Amino acid sequence: MRVPFIAGNWKMFKTIASAKVFADEFKDLKANKEIKVAICAPYTQLAALVEAFKDTEIGVGAQNVHYEAEGAFTGEISLPMLKEIGVDYCIIGHSERREYFNETDEAVNKKVKMLLEDGSITPILCVGESLEVREAGEEASFVEEQIEKDFAGISADKAGNVVIAYEPVWAIGTGKTATPDQADSMCKTIREKIKALYDESVSESIIIQYGGSVKPANSKEILTMGDIDGALVGGASLKSEDFKGIINF
Numbered sequence: 001m002r003v004p005f006i007a008g009n010w011k012m013f014k015t016i017a018s019a020k021v022f023a024d025e026f027k028d029l030k031a032n033k034e035i036k037v038a039i040c041a042p043y044t045q046l047a048a049l050v051e052a053f054k055d056t057e058i059g060v061g062a063q064n065v066h067y068e069a070e071g072a073f074t075g076e077i078s079l080p081m082l083k084e085i086g087v088d089y090c091i092i093g094h095s096e097r098r099e100y101f102n103e104t105d106e107a108v109n110k111k112v113k114m115l116l117e118d119g120s121i122t123p124i125l126c127v128g129e130s131l132e133v134r135e136a137g138e139e140a141s142f143v144e145e146q147i148e149k150d151f152a153g154i155s156a157d158k159a160g161n162v163v164i165a166y167e168p169v170w171a172i173g174t175g176k177t178a179t180p181d182q183a184d185s186m187c188k189t190i191r192e193k194i195k196a197l198y199d200e201s202v203s204e205s206i207i208i209q210y211g212g213s214v215k216p217a218n219s220k221e222i223l224t225m226g227d228i229d230g231a232l233v234g235g236a237s238l239k240s241e242d243f244k245g246i247i248n249f
């Protein structure tokens with residue numbers, strides 16, 4: 001049985017002060033089912049959130065990490081730095097990082113490998129096609145290729161520890177949600193690709209989230225699909241009531 005996992009991605013929103021206000025409202029979360037929940041916040045807010053959620057089951061995640069442990073990389077943050085704060089998750093390869101910060105599959109692969117080898121922070125690996133790719137009917141082969149490149153050199157005993165987030169770029173922040181069938185069909189394609197790369201025990205246990213305009217009004221129809229195990233939520237994770245509504249779908 002895969003336990004559903006819903007994570008918020010705050011992107012470049014909130015301050016330490018407003019993150020603390022959210023945490024105060026959110027930490028009494030009473031989920032109506034067995035579920036994992038996390039907030040992935042900007043670096044400056046992570047320590048405050050780890051502290052605020054320390055007596056709860058709510059996890060905390062970063063949104064990026066460098067693939068070297070240390071070095072002359074001005075502006076970057078390393079895995080030892082995140083471990084020191086005590087974060088549980090790290091988003092890797094979000095489409096906004098791929099698009100605006102030229103993050104390649106090669107860099108994404110190095111980051112995922114590093115996190116898996118260390119084992120203390122779970123990668124949430126984002127994949128997904130642009131509108132152009134979908135309109136050309138090439139979305140399945142595009143996402144399969146991302147999976148192949150991002151999992152290169154990762155062994156079967158570690159691969160299942162990755163959380164995959166399928167986020168079609170055309171559905172992010174646009175209000176255009178993929179239909180439940182479109183989202184489920186791609187999550188199934190990803191699961192089959194994982195089975196082809198590894199085996200059925202990995203593909204049946206790996207968590208695959210959907211992300212892109214998930215909100216309280218549509219979370220149930222998306223999250224009850226067979227191959228969708230959770231959600232990566234942007235805008236609607238910024239308000240505690242909305243995020244609770246998504247979790248208690």
Ligand code: 13P
Nearest residue numbers: 009172173212213234235
């Ligand atoms: P929205 O939920 O705002 O569309 O963002 C999705 C996303 O990019 C989560 O990582």
